[in-house]
């Protein structure tokens with residue numbers, strides 16, 4: 371029978387708590403039909419107690435830590451975090467039924483004084499200050515959430531996140547690996563990421579189609595020596611067609627024209643950079659469907675307040691790009707094989723030539 375979505379009964383709360391202490395296959399059966407979980411919201415609850423304990427152990431919480439949890443669901447991980455040495459947990463949850471469930475469960479355990487539940491979309495919400503983020507997140511928001519953590523205003527020690535296994539592999543990939551991509555290049559610019567362990571899809575209720583991996587992301591203390599918005603826009607440009615050489619990528623008429631427009635606008639401070647990747651609140655890191663080429667058409671007519679320009683001007687600009695590629699000997703290289711230092715050198719040379727990406 372269909373359950374109302376607005377509230378949850380107390381016997382469900384007891385059941386939810388039990389689910390995380392029973393072995394997962396039994397829990398999966400017990401769950402069936404009791405509480406309608408929405409797959410589009412990524413509501414696959416982690417019910418294997420050994421995995422839940424391992425996540426908290428691997429997060430290496432310290433006394434006094436403020437923990438951020440994204441998507442507490444019914445609280446299977448939350449209660450373990452609250453029982454850890456951490457001082458407090460702030461949990462951001464979008465589904466009001468889950469907010470009720472985790473609140474009631476934590477209340478019943480006498481741990482409510484350590485928990486703040488924020489009912490909000492974690493991609494949109496402003497997070498309170500935190501030392502560590504520990505979460506089994508909805509996989510649909512992996513990329514924007516990691517972007518928000520690493521490129522937003524937050525200063526924290528580490529994020530220990532359960533992610534879709536393939537996404538996790540892409541996140542920790544190194545230059546030259548077949549999975550290396552824009553997401554990994556962007557994360558590497560500001561943080562160290564490593565795999566901690568794999569988690570079977572059988573440890574979730576309902577069972578998802580994919581396996582998962584636990585990943586640790588540690589932001590580096592030192593700020594990188596680059597304008598991050600410019601870097602994000604640059605990698606978007608490079609990795610849009612990651613199997614092409616940089617020479618081929620930056621020879622394309624459409625790309626050259628778009629870069630010309632942006633560079634002109636940056637110089638003249640007009641409003642032609644509305645599509646820049648780094649400036650928006652929702653930062654795109656890559657790793658999903660956002661690795662597309664910059665392409666706003668190939669006309670050289672002025673728009674967005676940008677001046678129009680001549681063929682000759684564009685030809686000079688194109689030659690500057692080719693010159694920068696030649697100087698750093700990267701024209702024949704594919705972006706997915708290059709280290710961030712090599713890409714940074716190219717970006718600096720291009721910037722020196724007046725080529726801007728944001």
Ligand SMILES: C[S@@+](CC[C@H](N)C(=O)[O-])C[C@H]1O[C@@H](n2cnc3c(N)ncnc32)[C@H](O)[C@@H]1O
Pocket residue numbers: 411412413414415416417440441442443444445446447448462463464465468490491492493505506507508509511
């Ligand atoms: C994979 S479940 C994890 C639940 C729980 N942490 C566990 O391990 O059993 C993801 C949770 O995130 C919530 N969620 C989905 N999208 C969200 C969003 N944009 N912001 C905050 N929470 C979200 C879902 O309602 C669900 O409770």
